Amino acid sequence: MNEDIxxxxxxxxxxxxxxxxxxSLELVSAEYRRELDRKWRTEPHWxxxxxxxxxxxxxxxxxxxxxxxNSL
Numbered sequence: 001m002n003e004d005i006x007x008x009x010x011x012x013x014x015x016x017x018x019x020x021x022x023x024s025l026e027l028v029s030a031e032y033r034r035e036l037d038r039k040w041r042t043e044p045h046w047x048x049x050x051x052x053x054x055x056x057x058x059x060x061x062x063x064x065x066x067x068x069x070n071s072l
Contacts, residue, residue, distance in 0.1 A: 015040060
């Protein structure tokens with residue numbers, strides 16, 4: 001049981017870090033951030049998909065940023 005709680009705490013920490021990073025990069029709006037946070041709390045079955053979407057956005061940004069730096 002404690003492992004499940006620890007795993008969920010880790011997933012939530014990952015969610016918060018990703019969403020805050022994307023928000024600071026202006027890749028997600030404040031409204032979208034609130035929507036995802038609400039969904040995270042009220043619809044746990046969406047958590048995996050939410051994390052996947054945030055990771056995809058972060059990876060796309062990182063790839064574009066690296067690519068643009070390499071072309072200089």
